[in-house]
Amino acid sequence: MNTKQQLKALAEARRGVLVPGAFNALSARVVADLGFEALYVTGAGVTNMWFGLPDQAFMGLTDIADHTARIRDAVELPLIVDADTGFGNALNTYHAVRTLERAGADCIQLEDQVSPKRCGHFHGKDVVETAEMVGKIRAACDARRDAGLLVMARTDAAAVHGFEAAVERAHRFAEAGADILFVEAVTTAEQIRALPGLLPRPQLMNLVIGGKTPITDAGELADLGYGFVLYANAALQGAVAGMQRALGQLRDTRRIDEDPAVVAPFAERQRLVGKPGWDALEKQYG
Known part of the structure:
Protein backbone atom coordinates (compact mmCIF):
# COMPACT_ATOMS: atom_id res chain seq x y z
CA MET A 1 0.00 0.00 0.00
CA ASN A 2 1.07 3.58 -0.54
CA THR A 3 1.09 5.99 2.39
CA LYS A 4 -2.44 7.28 1.70
CA GLN A 5 -3.79 3.74 1.68
CA GLN A 6 -1.84 2.95 4.85
CA LEU A 7 -3.33 5.96 6.61
CA LYS A 8 -6.86 5.09 5.53
CA ALA A 9 -6.42 1.55 6.80
CA LEU A 10 -5.12 2.84 10.13
CA ALA A 11 -8.11 5.18 10.46
CA GLU A 12 -10.65 2.49 9.63
CA ALA A 13 -9.07 0.00 12.06
CA ARG A 14 -10.06 2.35 14.91
CA ARG A 15 -7.37 1.04 17.23
CA GLY A 16 -6.12 4.28 18.70
CA VAL A 17 -2.94 4.65 16.64
CA LEU A 18 -0.53 7.01 18.40
CA VAL A 19 0.45 9.91 16.15
CA PRO A 20 3.24 12.21 17.36
CA GLY A 21 3.72 15.65 15.87
CA ALA A 22 6.84 16.66 13.96
CA PHE A 23 8.00 20.25 13.56
CA ASN A 24 10.89 19.63 11.15
CA ALA A 25 12.61 16.83 9.22
CA LEU A 26 14.84 15.71 12.10
CA SER A 27 11.94 15.39 14.53
CA ALA A 28 10.13 13.39 11.83
CA ARG A 29 13.12 11.05 11.56
CA VAL A 30 13.01 10.50 15.31
CA VAL A 31 9.29 9.65 15.10
CA ALA A 32 9.94 7.15 12.31
CA ASP A 33 13.03 5.71 14.00
CA LEU A 34 11.01 4.94 17.15
CA GLY A 35 8.53 2.88 15.15
CA PHE A 36 5.41 5.05 15.08
CA GLU A 37 3.00 4.31 12.24
CA ALA A 38 2.11 7.86 11.18
CA LEU A 39 3.01 11.43 12.02
CA TYR A 40 1.40 14.84 12.18
CA VAL A 41 2.99 17.93 10.64
CA THR A 42 2.08 20.38 13.37
CA GLY A 43 1.23 23.98 12.66
CA ALA A 44 1.76 24.94 16.30
CA GLY A 45 5.14 23.24 16.26
CA VAL A 46 6.24 24.96 13.07
CA THR A 47 5.09 28.32 14.45
CA ASN A 48 6.76 27.82 17.83
CA MET A 49 10.03 26.32 16.63
CA TRP A 50 10.61 28.29 13.44
CA PHE A 51 9.24 31.69 14.36
CA GLY A 52 9.37 31.62 18.16
CA LEU A 53 5.72 32.73 18.15
CA PRO A 54 2.50 31.35 19.67
CA ASP A 55 0.00 29.34 17.64
CA GLN A 56 -2.10 32.31 16.53
CA ALA A 57 -2.13 32.18 12.71
CA PHE A 58 1.41 33.45 12.12
CA MET A 59 2.12 30.42 9.92
CA GLY A 60 1.19 30.64 6.24
CA LEU A 61 0.53 28.09 3.52
CA THR A 62 4.06 28.39 2.12
CA ASP A 63 5.54 27.67 5.55
CA ILE A 64 3.58 24.47 6.17
CA ALA A 65 4.00 23.32 2.55
CA ASP A 66 7.76 23.74 2.77
CA HIS A 67 7.93 21.77 5.99
CA THR A 68 5.67 19.07 4.57
CA ALA A 69 7.91 18.64 1.53
CA ARG A 70 11.04 18.38 3.65
CA ILE A 71 9.43 15.87 6.00
CA ARG A 72 8.09 13.88 3.04
CA ASP A 73 11.68 13.58 1.77
CA ALA A 74 12.93 12.52 5.19
CA VAL A 75 10.47 9.74 6.10
CA GLU A 76 8.14 7.24 4.45
CA LEU A 77 5.40 7.41 7.08
CA PRO A 78 1.87 8.62 6.30
CA LEU A 79 1.62 12.37 6.92
CA ILE A 80 -1.35 14.20 8.43
CA VAL A 81 -0.81 17.90 7.73
CA ASP A 82 -2.27 20.78 9.74
CA ALA A 83 -3.75 23.31 7.28
CA ASP A 84 -5.35 25.51 9.96
CA THR A 85 -8.46 27.21 8.49
CA GLY A 86 -7.45 26.61 4.87
CA PHE A 87 -5.78 30.03 4.88
CA GLY A 88 -8.90 31.88 3.79
CA ASN A 89 -12.23 31.07 2.18
CA ALA A 90 -13.29 27.99 0.21
CA LEU A 91 -11.21 29.01 -2.81
CA ASN A 92 -8.12 29.48 -0.65
CA THR A 93 -8.83 26.08 0.86
CA TYR A 94 -9.01 24.53 -2.60
CA HIS A 95 -5.60 26.03 -3.42
CA ALA A 96 -4.16 24.93 -0.05
CA VAL A 97 -5.22 21.33 -0.63
CA ARG A 98 -3.63 21.32 -4.10
CA THR A 99 -0.42 22.79 -2.66
CA LEU A 100 -0.16 20.43 0.30
CA GLU A 101 -1.04 17.37 -1.75
CA ARG A 102 1.79 18.27 -4.12
CA ALA A 103 4.11 18.67 -1.11
CA GLY A 104 3.39 15.11 0.03
CA ALA A 105 0.44 15.21 2.44
CA ASP A 106 -1.64 12.06 2.87
CA CYS A 107 -4.32 13.75 4.96
CA ILE A 108 -5.11 17.45 5.27
CA GLN A 109 -6.70 18.77 8.46
CA LEU A 110 -9.01 21.80 8.29
CA GLU A 111 -10.67 23.58 11.20
CA ASP A 112 -13.72 25.80 11.58
CA GLN A 113 -12.22 28.67 13.55
CA VAL A 114 -12.62 32.29 12.58
CA SER A 115 -9.39 33.64 11.11
CA PRO A 116 -6.97 34.51 12.61
CA LYS A 117 -7.18 31.17 14.39
CA ARG A 118 -5.47 30.23 17.61
CA CYS A 119 -4.41 27.05 19.38
CA GLY A 120 -7.42 24.90 20.16
CA HIS A 121 -6.52 24.97 23.85
CA PHE A 122 -6.29 28.77 24.12
CA HIS A 123 -9.10 30.98 25.36
CA GLY A 124 -10.85 33.44 23.06
CA LYS A 125 -11.66 31.17 20.10
CA ASP A 126 -14.58 31.72 17.74
CA VAL A 127 -15.92 29.60 14.89
CA VAL A 128 -17.36 30.37 11.46
CA GLU A 129 -20.91 29.47 10.50
CA THR A 130 -21.41 25.76 9.84
CA ALA A 131 -22.33 26.43 6.20
CA GLU A 132 -19.02 28.20 5.57
CA MET A 133 -17.04 25.27 6.91
CA VAL A 134 -19.15 22.81 4.91
CA GLY A 135 -18.21 24.76 1.79
CA LYS A 136 -14.52 24.52 2.68
CA ILE A 137 -14.76 20.76 3.17
CA ARG A 138 -16.48 20.35 -0.18
CA ALA A 139 -13.82 22.48 -1.82
CA ALA A 140 -11.09 20.39 -0.18
CA CYS A 141 -12.63 17.14 -1.42
CA ASP A 142 -13.05 18.51 -4.94
CA ALA A 143 -9.46 19.80 -5.01
CA ARG A 144 -7.94 16.34 -4.57
CA ARG A 145 -5.97 15.10 -7.54
CA ASP A 146 -5.65 11.69 -5.88
CA ALA A 147 -8.96 10.37 -4.56
CA GLY A 148 -6.97 8.60 -1.85
CA LEU A 149 -6.02 11.88 -0.17
CA LEU A 150 -7.91 12.10 3.13
CA VAL A 151 -9.63 15.19 4.52
CA MET A 152 -9.88 15.61 8.28
CA ALA A 153 -12.44 18.10 9.59
CA ARG A 154 -11.86 19.65 13.00
CA THR A 155 -14.41 21.62 14.96
CA ASP A 156 -13.58 23.99 17.81
CA ALA A 157 -17.25 24.62 18.52
CA ALA A 158 -17.27 22.82 21.88
CA ALA A 159 -15.55 25.80 23.51
CA VAL A 160 -17.92 28.29 21.88
CA HIS A 161 -21.33 26.63 21.57
CA GLY A 162 -21.00 23.50 23.72
CA PHE A 163 -20.40 19.79 23.23
CA GLU A 164 -23.72 18.96 21.56
CA ALA A 165 -23.26 21.72 18.99
CA ALA A 166 -19.77 20.43 18.20
CA VAL A 167 -21.16 16.94 17.61
CA GLU A 168 -23.85 18.34 15.31
CA ARG A 169 -21.22 20.23 13.32
CA ALA A 170 -19.10 17.10 13.00
CA HIS A 171 -22.11 15.28 11.54
CA ARG A 172 -22.49 18.03 8.93
CA PHE A 173 -18.79 17.80 8.11
CA ALA A 174 -19.07 14.05 7.56
CA GLU A 175 -22.01 14.62 5.22
CA ALA A 176 -19.88 17.13 3.30
CA GLY A 177 -17.26 14.46 2.65
CA ALA A 178 -14.78 14.55 5.55
CA ASP A 179 -13.03 11.21 5.98
CA ILE A 180 -11.90 11.73 9.59
CA LEU A 181 -13.51 13.85 12.32
CA PHE A 182 -11.77 15.78 15.09
CA VAL A 183 -13.72 17.40 17.92
CA GLU A 184 -11.14 19.64 19.56
CA ALA A 185 -10.68 20.49 23.24
CA VAL A 186 -13.35 18.36 24.87
CA THR A 187 -13.03 18.86 28.60
CA THR A 188 -14.41 15.78 30.37
CA ALA A 189 -13.84 12.04 30.42
CA GLU A 190 -17.56 11.59 29.76
CA GLN A 191 -17.30 13.51 26.48
CA ILE A 192 -14.25 11.47 25.45
CA ARG A 193 -16.14 8.24 26.07
CA ALA A 194 -19.26 9.45 24.26
CA LEU A 195 -17.81 10.68 20.97
CA PRO A 196 -17.09 7.34 19.22
CA GLY A 197 -20.73 6.34 19.58
CA LEU A 198 -22.04 9.67 18.36
CA LEU A 199 -20.23 10.13 15.05
CA PRO A 200 -20.08 7.96 11.91
CA ARG A 201 -16.50 8.48 10.74
CA PRO A 202 -13.16 7.49 12.30
CA GLN A 203 -12.07 10.08 14.82
CA LEU A 204 -8.89 11.65 16.16
CA MET A 205 -8.51 12.57 19.82
CA ASN A 206 -6.00 15.34 20.51
CA LEU A 207 -4.17 15.10 23.84
CA VAL A 208 -2.37 18.35 24.58
CA ILE A 209 0.05 18.08 27.49
CA GLY A 210 -1.12 20.84 29.84
CA GLY A 211 -4.22 21.51 27.72
CA LYS A 212 -7.97 21.33 28.33
CA THR A 213 -8.60 17.66 27.44
CA PRO A 214 -7.95 15.07 30.16
CA ILE A 215 -4.93 12.93 29.28
CA THR A 216 -6.33 9.46 28.62
CA ASP A 217 -4.45 6.22 28.07
CA ALA A 218 -4.18 5.37 24.37
CA GLY A 219 -5.24 1.80 25.11
CA GLU A 220 -8.51 3.05 26.57
CA LEU A 221 -9.06 5.28 23.54
CA ALA A 222 -8.43 2.30 21.28
CA ALA A 239 12.94 19.18 22.85
CA VAL A 240 12.47 22.42 24.79
CA ALA A 241 13.00 20.60 28.09
CA GLY A 242 16.12 18.91 26.67
CA MET A 243 17.57 22.20 25.40
CA GLN A 244 16.93 23.88 28.73
CA ARG A 245 18.56 20.99 30.60
CA ALA A 246 21.66 20.84 28.39
CA LEU A 247 22.18 24.59 28.13
CA GLY A 248 21.49 25.06 31.83
CA GLN A 249 24.28 22.59 32.57
CA LEU A 250 26.59 24.40 30.14
CA ARG A 251 25.85 27.72 31.82
CA ASP A 252 26.34 26.36 35.33
CA THR A 253 29.35 24.06 34.83
CA ARG A 254 30.85 25.66 31.69
CA ARG A 255 31.15 22.28 29.94
CA ILE A 256 29.10 19.38 28.59
CA ASP A 257 30.59 15.93 28.08
CA GLU A 258 29.04 13.23 25.89
CA ASP A 259 26.54 12.16 28.53
CA PRO A 260 23.49 10.44 26.97
CA ALA A 261 21.38 11.69 29.89
CA VAL A 262 22.06 15.26 28.76
CA VAL A 263 22.78 15.20 25.01
CA ALA A 264 22.44 12.70 22.19
CA PRO A 265 25.85 11.21 21.37
CA PHE A 266 27.64 12.52 18.29
CA ALA A 267 27.33 9.15 16.56
CA GLU A 268 23.59 8.97 17.25
CA ARG A 269 23.05 12.38 15.69
CA GLN A 270 24.89 11.25 12.55
CA ARG A 271 22.87 8.02 12.40
CA LEU A 272 19.57 9.88 12.58
CA VAL A 273 20.48 12.18 9.69
CA GLY A 274 21.60 9.23 7.56
CA LYS A 275 25.33 9.95 7.37
CA PRO A 276 26.31 6.29 6.77
CA GLY A 277 24.11 6.23 3.67
CA TRP A 278 25.61 9.46 2.37
CA ASP A 279 29.11 8.07 3.02
CA ALA A 280 28.21 5.01 0.94
CA LEU A 281 26.95 7.22 -1.89
CA GLU A 282 30.14 9.26 -1.77
CA LYS A 283 32.17 6.08 -2.25
CA GLN A 284 29.87 4.91 -5.05
CA TYR A 285 30.17 8.13 -7.02
CA GLY A 286 33.77 8.91 -6.08
Whole structure:
Protein backbone atom coordinates (compact mmCIF):
# COMPACT_ATOMS: atom_id res chain seq x y z
CA MET A 1 0.00 0.00 0.00
CA ASN A 2 1.07 3.58 -0.54
CA THR A 3 1.09 5.99 2.39
CA LYS A 4 -2.44 7.28 1.70
CA GLN A 5 -3.79 3.74 1.68
CA GLN A 6 -1.84 2.95 4.85
CA LEU A 7 -3.33 5.96 6.61
CA LYS A 8 -6.86 5.09 5.53
CA ALA A 9 -6.42 1.55 6.80
CA LEU A 10 -5.12 2.84 10.13
CA ALA A 11 -8.11 5.18 10.46
CA GLU A 12 -10.65 2.49 9.63
CA ALA A 13 -9.07 0.00 12.06
CA ARG A 14 -10.06 2.35 14.91
CA ARG A 15 -7.37 1.04 17.23
CA GLY A 16 -6.12 4.28 18.70
CA VAL A 17 -2.94 4.65 16.64
CA LEU A 18 -0.53 7.01 18.40
CA VAL A 19 0.45 9.91 16.15
CA PRO A 20 3.24 12.21 17.36
CA GLY A 21 3.72 15.65 15.87
CA ALA A 22 6.84 16.66 13.96
CA PHE A 23 8.00 20.25 13.56
CA ASN A 24 10.89 19.63 11.15
CA ALA A 25 12.61 16.83 9.22
CA LEU A 26 14.84 15.71 12.10
CA SER A 27 11.94 15.39 14.53
CA ALA A 28 10.13 13.39 11.83
CA ARG A 29 13.12 11.05 11.56
CA VAL A 30 13.01 10.50 15.31
CA VAL A 31 9.29 9.65 15.10
CA ALA A 32 9.94 7.15 12.31
CA ASP A 33 13.03 5.71 14.00
CA LEU A 34 11.01 4.94 17.15
CA GLY A 35 8.53 2.88 15.15
CA PHE A 36 5.41 5.05 15.08
CA GLU A 37 3.00 4.31 12.24
CA ALA A 38 2.11 7.86 11.18
CA LEU A 39 3.01 11.43 12.02
CA TYR A 40 1.40 14.84 12.18
CA VAL A 41 2.99 17.93 10.64
CA THR A 42 2.08 20.38 13.37
CA GLY A 43 1.23 23.98 12.66
CA ALA A 44 1.76 24.94 16.30
CA GLY A 45 5.14 23.24 16.26
CA VAL A 46 6.24 24.96 13.07
CA THR A 47 5.09 28.32 14.45
CA ASN A 48 6.76 27.82 17.83
CA MET A 49 10.03 26.32 16.63
CA TRP A 50 10.61 28.29 13.44
CA PHE A 51 9.24 31.69 14.36
CA GLY A 52 9.37 31.62 18.16
CA LEU A 53 5.72 32.73 18.15
CA PRO A 54 2.50 31.35 19.67
CA ASP A 55 0.00 29.34 17.64
CA GLN A 56 -2.10 32.31 16.53
CA ALA A 57 -2.13 32.18 12.71
CA PHE A 58 1.41 33.45 12.12
CA MET A 59 2.12 30.42 9.92
CA GLY A 60 1.19 30.64 6.24
CA LEU A 61 0.53 28.09 3.52
CA THR A 62 4.06 28.39 2.12
CA ASP A 63 5.54 27.67 5.55
CA ILE A 64 3.58 24.47 6.17
CA ALA A 65 4.00 23.32 2.55
CA ASP A 66 7.76 23.74 2.77
CA HIS A 67 7.93 21.77 5.99
CA THR A 68 5.67 19.07 4.57
CA ALA A 69 7.91 18.64 1.53
CA ARG A 70 11.04 18.38 3.65
CA ILE A 71 9.43 15.87 6.00
CA ARG A 72 8.09 13.88 3.04
CA ASP A 73 11.68 13.58 1.77
CA ALA A 74 12.93 12.52 5.19
CA VAL A 75 10.47 9.74 6.10
CA GLU A 76 8.14 7.24 4.45
CA LEU A 77 5.40 7.41 7.08
CA PRO A 78 1.87 8.62 6.30
CA LEU A 79 1.62 12.37 6.92
CA ILE A 80 -1.35 14.20 8.43
CA VAL A 81 -0.81 17.90 7.73
CA ASP A 82 -2.27 20.78 9.74
CA ALA A 83 -3.75 23.31 7.28
CA ASP A 84 -5.35 25.51 9.96
CA THR A 85 -8.46 27.21 8.49
CA GLY A 86 -7.45 26.61 4.87
CA PHE A 87 -5.78 30.03 4.88
CA GLY A 88 -8.90 31.88 3.79
CA ASN A 89 -12.23 31.07 2.18
CA ALA A 90 -13.29 27.99 0.21
CA LEU A 91 -11.21 29.01 -2.81
CA ASN A 92 -8.12 29.48 -0.65
CA THR A 93 -8.83 26.08 0.86
CA TYR A 94 -9.01 24.53 -2.60
CA HIS A 95 -5.60 26.03 -3.42
CA ALA A 96 -4.16 24.93 -0.05
CA VAL A 97 -5.22 21.33 -0.63
CA ARG A 98 -3.63 21.32 -4.10
CA THR A 99 -0.42 22.79 -2.66
CA LEU A 100 -0.16 20.43 0.30
CA GLU A 101 -1.04 17.37 -1.75
CA ARG A 102 1.79 18.27 -4.12
CA ALA A 103 4.11 18.67 -1.11
CA GLY A 104 3.39 15.11 0.03
CA ALA A 105 0.44 15.21 2.44
CA ASP A 106 -1.64 12.06 2.87
CA CYS A 107 -4.32 13.75 4.96
CA ILE A 108 -5.11 17.45 5.27
CA GLN A 109 -6.70 18.77 8.46
CA LEU A 110 -9.01 21.80 8.29
CA GLU A 111 -10.67 23.58 11.20
CA ASP A 112 -13.72 25.80 11.58
CA GLN A 113 -12.22 28.67 13.55
CA VAL A 114 -12.62 32.29 12.58
CA SER A 115 -9.39 33.64 11.11
CA PRO A 116 -6.97 34.51 12.61
CA LYS A 117 -7.18 31.17 14.39
CA ARG A 118 -5.47 30.23 17.61
CA CYS A 119 -4.41 27.05 19.38
CA GLY A 120 -7.42 24.90 20.16
CA HIS A 121 -6.52 24.97 23.85
CA PHE A 122 -6.29 28.77 24.12
CA HIS A 123 -9.10 30.98 25.36
CA GLY A 124 -10.85 33.44 23.06
CA LYS A 125 -11.66 31.17 20.10
CA ASP A 126 -14.58 31.72 17.74
CA VAL A 127 -15.92 29.60 14.89
CA VAL A 128 -17.36 30.37 11.46
CA GLU A 129 -20.91 29.47 10.50
CA THR A 130 -21.41 25.76 9.84
CA ALA A 131 -22.33 26.43 6.20
CA GLU A 132 -19.02 28.20 5.57
CA MET A 133 -17.04 25.27 6.91
CA VAL A 134 -19.15 22.81 4.91
CA GLY A 135 -18.21 24.76 1.79
CA LYS A 136 -14.52 24.52 2.68
CA ILE A 137 -14.76 20.76 3.17
CA ARG A 138 -16.48 20.35 -0.18
CA ALA A 139 -13.82 22.48 -1.82
CA ALA A 140 -11.09 20.39 -0.18
CA CYS A 141 -12.63 17.14 -1.42
CA ASP A 142 -13.05 18.51 -4.94
CA ALA A 143 -9.46 19.80 -5.01
CA ARG A 144 -7.94 16.34 -4.57
CA ARG A 145 -5.97 15.10 -7.54
CA ASP A 146 -5.65 11.69 -5.88
CA ALA A 147 -8.96 10.37 -4.56
CA GLY A 148 -6.97 8.60 -1.85
CA LEU A 149 -6.02 11.88 -0.17
CA LEU A 150 -7.91 12.10 3.13
CA VAL A 151 -9.63 15.19 4.52
CA MET A 152 -9.88 15.61 8.28
CA ALA A 153 -12.44 18.10 9.59
CA ARG A 154 -11.86 19.65 13.00
CA THR A 155 -14.41 21.62 14.96
CA ASP A 156 -13.58 23.99 17.81
CA ALA A 157 -17.25 24.62 18.52
CA ALA A 158 -17.27 22.82 21.88
CA ALA A 159 -15.55 25.80 23.51
CA VAL A 160 -17.92 28.29 21.88
CA HIS A 161 -21.33 26.63 21.57
CA GLY A 162 -21.00 23.50 23.72
CA PHE A 163 -20.40 19.79 23.23
CA GLU A 164 -23.72 18.96 21.56
CA ALA A 165 -23.26 21.72 18.99
CA ALA A 166 -19.77 20.43 18.20
CA VAL A 167 -21.16 16.94 17.61
CA GLU A 168 -23.85 18.34 15.31
CA ARG A 169 -21.22 20.23 13.32
CA ALA A 170 -19.10 17.10 13.00
CA HIS A 171 -22.11 15.28 11.54
CA ARG A 172 -22.49 18.03 8.93
CA PHE A 173 -18.79 17.80 8.11
CA ALA A 174 -19.07 14.05 7.56
CA GLU A 175 -22.01 14.62 5.22
CA ALA A 176 -19.88 17.13 3.30
CA GLY A 177 -17.26 14.46 2.65
CA ALA A 178 -14.78 14.55 5.55
CA ASP A 179 -13.03 11.21 5.98
CA ILE A 180 -11.90 11.73 9.59
CA LEU A 181 -13.51 13.85 12.32
CA PHE A 182 -11.77 15.78 15.09
CA VAL A 183 -13.72 17.40 17.92
CA GLU A 184 -11.14 19.64 19.56
CA ALA A 185 -10.68 20.49 23.24
CA VAL A 186 -13.35 18.36 24.87
CA THR A 187 -13.03 18.86 28.60
CA THR A 188 -14.41 15.78 30.37
CA ALA A 189 -13.84 12.04 30.42
CA GLU A 190 -17.56 11.59 29.76
CA GLN A 191 -17.30 13.51 26.48
CA ILE A 192 -14.25 11.47 25.45
CA ARG A 193 -16.14 8.24 26.07
CA ALA A 194 -19.26 9.45 24.26
CA LEU A 195 -17.81 10.68 20.97
CA PRO A 196 -17.09 7.34 19.22
CA GLY A 197 -20.73 6.34 19.58
CA LEU A 198 -22.04 9.67 18.36
CA LEU A 199 -20.23 10.13 15.05
CA PRO A 200 -20.08 7.96 11.91
CA ARG A 201 -16.50 8.48 10.74
CA PRO A 202 -13.16 7.49 12.30
CA GLN A 203 -12.07 10.08 14.82
CA LEU A 204 -8.89 11.65 16.16
CA MET A 205 -8.51 12.57 19.82
CA ASN A 206 -6.00 15.34 20.51
CA LEU A 207 -4.17 15.10 23.84
CA VAL A 208 -2.37 18.35 24.58
CA ILE A 209 0.05 18.08 27.49
CA GLY A 210 -1.12 20.84 29.84
CA GLY A 211 -4.22 21.51 27.72
CA LYS A 212 -7.97 21.33 28.33
CA THR A 213 -8.60 17.66 27.44
CA PRO A 214 -7.95 15.07 30.16
CA ILE A 215 -4.93 12.93 29.28
CA THR A 216 -6.33 9.46 28.62
CA ASP A 217 -4.45 6.22 28.07
CA ALA A 218 -4.18 5.37 24.37
CA GLY A 219 -5.24 1.80 25.11
CA GLU A 220 -8.51 3.05 26.57
CA LEU A 221 -9.06 5.28 23.54
CA ALA A 222 -8.43 2.30 21.28
CA ASP A 223 -11.01 0.28 23.17
CA LEU A 224 -13.48 3.14 22.70
CA GLY A 225 -12.89 3.03 18.94
CA TYR A 226 -10.83 6.13 18.17
CA GLY A 227 -8.81 5.94 14.99
CA PHE A 228 -5.93 8.17 16.09
CA VAL A 229 -4.53 9.55 19.33
CA LEU A 230 -2.62 12.74 18.60
CA TYR A 231 0.25 14.10 20.68
CA ALA A 232 0.92 17.04 18.39
CA ASN A 233 3.64 18.71 20.41
CA ALA A 234 5.06 16.11 22.78
CA ALA A 235 8.29 16.11 20.77
CA LEU A 236 8.42 19.90 20.83
CA GLN A 237 7.89 20.08 24.58
CA GLY A 238 10.48 17.33 25.09
CA ALA A 239 12.94 19.18 22.85
CA VAL A 240 12.47 22.42 24.79
CA ALA A 241 13.00 20.60 28.09
CA GLY A 242 16.12 18.91 26.67
CA MET A 243 17.57 22.20 25.40
CA GLN A 244 16.93 23.88 28.73
CA ARG A 245 18.56 20.99 30.60
CA ALA A 246 21.66 20.84 28.39
CA LEU A 247 22.18 24.59 28.13
CA GLY A 248 21.49 25.06 31.83
CA GLN A 249 24.28 22.59 32.57
CA LEU A 250 26.59 24.40 30.14
CA ARG A 251 25.85 27.72 31.82
CA ASP A 252 26.34 26.36 35.33
CA THR A 253 29.35 24.06 34.83
CA ARG A 254 30.85 25.66 31.69
CA ARG A 255 31.15 22.28 29.94
CA ILE A 256 29.10 19.38 28.59
CA ASP A 257 30.59 15.93 28.08
CA GLU A 258 29.04 13.23 25.89
CA ASP A 259 26.54 12.16 28.53
CA PRO A 260 23.49 10.44 26.97
CA ALA A 261 21.38 11.69 29.89
CA VAL A 262 22.06 15.26 28.76
CA VAL A 263 22.78 15.20 25.01
CA ALA A 264 22.44 12.70 22.19
CA PRO A 265 25.85 11.21 21.37
CA PHE A 266 27.64 12.52 18.29
CA ALA A 267 27.33 9.15 16.56
CA GLU A 268 23.59 8.97 17.25
CA ARG A 269 23.05 12.38 15.69
CA GLN A 270 24.89 11.25 12.55
CA ARG A 271 22.87 8.02 12.40
CA LEU A 272 19.57 9.88 12.58
CA VAL A 273 20.48 12.18 9.69
CA GLY A 274 21.60 9.23 7.56
CA LYS A 275 25.33 9.95 7.37
CA PRO A 276 26.31 6.29 6.77
CA GLY A 277 24.11 6.23 3.67
CA TRP A 278 25.61 9.46 2.37
CA ASP A 279 29.11 8.07 3.02
CA ALA A 280 28.21 5.01 0.94
CA LEU A 281 26.95 7.22 -1.89
CA GLU A 282 30.14 9.26 -1.77
CA LYS A 283 32.17 6.08 -2.25
CA GLN A 284 29.87 4.91 -5.05
CA TYR A 285 30.17 8.13 -7.02
CA GLY A 286 33.77 8.91 -6.08
